[in-house]
Amino acid sequence: MNEASGASARLTRLFEGHRLTPTQRRIAHCLVRRADEAAFLSSVELAELAGVSQPSVTRFAVALGFDGYPGLRRWLREGLRAAPGPGQAAGAGRHPYQRAVLAEIEHLRQLAAALAEPAGTAGIEEAGRLLAATRPLPVLGLRAAAAEARGFAYFAAKVHPDVRLLDEGGSALADRIDAAAEAGAGALLCFSLPRHPRETAEALDVARRAGLRVVVVADSAWTPVARPGDLLLTAPVGTALSFDTACAPMLLGRVLLEAMCDAVPGAQGRLERFDVRAAERGIFLD
Structure with missing residues (x-):
């Protein structure tokens, strides 16, 4: 699993079990699609990318159990520190086309696990x-x-x-x-x-x-x-x-x-x- 895929999976686990409003699901979807840069986005930047208001981003973070958006961003950055470095990441050094195929294989593995x-x-x-x-x-x-x-x-x-x-x-x-x-x-x-x-x-x-x-x-x-x-x-x-x-x-x-x-x-x-x-x-x- 590459670094972005690992961050996406970590975000997915965070969101599971929470009843999110349609606006909050929109924010969550935006974070997963931009998992590689999510830890560096301000609340205003995330709101613009998701097409929602900045207060909606704050309420989203609180709904997930954080004290606000800064708490969610700290959690995201902690995940980056725990992730393997570029030389250790699965697929490092491979051609981008091959990495795309490997990422799809990982998605199929996730689907197989869910169906189990x-x-x-x-x-x-x-x-x-x-x-x-x-x-x-x-x-x-x-x-x-x-x-x-x-x-x-x-x-x-x-x-x-x-x-x-x-x-x-x-x-x-x-x-x-x-x-x-x-x-x-x-x-x-x-x-x-x-x-x-x-x-x-x-x-x-x-x-x-x-x-x-x-x-x-x-x-x-x-x-x-x-x-x-x-x-x-x-x-x-x-x-x-x-x-x-x-x-x-x-x-x-x-x-x-x-x-x-x-x-x-x-x-x-x-x-x-x-x-x-x-x-x-x-x-x-x-």
Whole structure:
């Protein structure tokens, strides 16, 4: 684990177990994404980066059990002193591309460890049952998360009779969510990755008002789009390259898809019938 990854993991452990407000989750997310420089940010700088007020940063630190932001920053700096030096850090001397791949491997290890815990598998199984039971199944993912939503919807449609992909924003998005609810939907699946679009949060508010149970696949437990009562599943994104990498969230989506397939009556029969039709039509080359 490199120094930034180690700092991110330490911050994640700090935030776990605290019920943070949406504003506080926004600050927490900003700290994790900037874990390598978090210990050197002033409260004003952190507030500007997170898009919140400076008093909100102070209240955030107090909510975590510190006497104020200076106490949180001291804690962050103590972590730096305890971290291995540059020559000892895992990946030191490697090419930046290789370090990015190694960081993603570490994220997958974290996901595997989470799925080894009973609470981790229980959340996946509960979400799978919710998605299997809802008719129709709306799948939401905007901007950076659109690819994850499209991939899930593509495969889910092979076993679920009514999947509705919501991967474009705009004023019609709320209409499509309301239409799904009126058609009988009981749940909505949302993929949300940094930077989290405002439209995603607004769309989820529409879904909640319509009575839908929201399942969110996101990059952290303090994602700004989730609310109490949502079923939140998390896997970290990589930040070592110019654009985030989402191997762990993508794999988490596939694990959730497997749980949904396990809960859909007759799923295996639908898959077999698709294979027969695909062979008859010559859809695939292999």
